[in-house]
Amino acid sequence: MLLERPFRPDERLPTEAELSRDLGLSRQTVRKAFSDLVSEGLVYRVPGRGTFAVQGGQDGRYLRAFGPVDDILALTNDSDLEVLQPLARTIDIEAAGRMRQATDEVYAGLFRREHTAGPFMVTRICVPLDLGHGLAEHDSFAKPGVRSPATMIEHLERDMGISVAGALQSITAESATPELCKYLECALDSPVLRIDRLFFDVTGRFVELTINHFNPSRYTYRVEVRRRQTA
């Protein structure tokens, strides 16, 4: 209510001091309002720089859940990533489109995650060209057969200076293709869980697309969803 939309993506919003002065409210009240906007994912704030509008397109068809993105990758704990097809520059119109890229090219590769109990997930990972350049040199993503506890998100955050803010997930069920059977050690046409994740950073830019297939006998996706508590 406080701020009149619309703001263009990445547009800088008025500062706390300005709003406090112009609206005749205390700074703490303005801060509370901004804090709520951040919680709703409408703006992001950078200490020393200001407050900015998030890129739009969150078309409301999605449930908005708030939680540690790190935990989405909870499967990462105690699991290794194995390179099946190294990350390489590829033409992938669909992936490029879903990440809203201007080109048809992305960096893409095929990977597998395994537990002690065996492989439970095959993932195709796609990243935009500019981010892929730096990543394609890591053995963890580029060397066929290499196993490591790597996570693409970690590399994006640590080495590329990106702050991943969240992901859009689409979850469905599919039949196992011959390729999936081979990698997941399941029967042909048996049901597999498919989860697509489109990651975005704090500015709303899409930074990674993963298409994940899970062997349901070795993995169940568990999520706790909580009603937004305004307390």
Place this chain on the structure above:
Amino acid sequence: MLLERPFRPDERLPTEAELSRDLGLSRQTVRKAFSDLVSEGLVYRVPGRGTFAVQGGQDGRYLRAFGPVDDILALTNDSDLEVLQPLARTIDIEAAGRMRQATDEVYAGLFRREHTAGPFMVTRICVPLDLGHGLAEHDSFAKPGVRSPATMIEHLERDMGISVAGALQSITAESATPELCKYLECALDSPVLRIDRLFFDVTGRFVELTINHFNPSRYTYRVEVRRRQTA
């Protein structure tokens, strides 16, 4: 850090005034700390009464996501619930156990949700005995064949005075059984999406268990997950 665990479920915690005095902090600082605990789902607060510990058992294996529970039921929009098997008192050891009931009995029924495009979901709904008594009289749940835009959550909240706080979800893929094929209009052994939801109220008590099977060609589960922003 502020408060030393453990607190028993529903145990009353010190008030803001007490902590502020005893710890030598301002009340606003204590409030901020409580606010964070609420966000993490560790306590709940009731105006005029106090602050209470949430029932334990959240064993940490779950991703904690924060979002409007109402939206979990987003599928509820523009969809009707059809009674396949009315809500009735039944012995269901597994359901009773998952809801941590003392007995082996629950109220359970089978329902179906349909779009204009046709049925897309079959759901088995289980509620504890004490809650079921009041619900089994609603036509929306008790009369075979009845279709209505009902939601069990709505009834729990509006008529039973329960505040649903969230749900534990387990998501996996299964093969369609003959019964599911009939109801979901899909092929035998085709993949279906299964989502189990265990709902709890603000005190941490489990109030409903639903076992949902989706026809993946008519429904995809979409969720936006965001990293918890402490801003």
Place this chain on the structure above:
DNA sequence: CAGTGGTCTAGACCACATT
């Protein structure tokens, strides 16, 4: 250097619960 957001203190008034 001035401006930004992040944190903290201190005090006020309110609606609501309990006694």
Place this chain on the structure above:
DNA sequence: ATGTGGTCTAGACCACTGA
């Protein structure tokens, strides 16, 4: 009447950013 959490004001200091 008392005590609870919810909200607001007013002012302070800090770390960090950018010019």
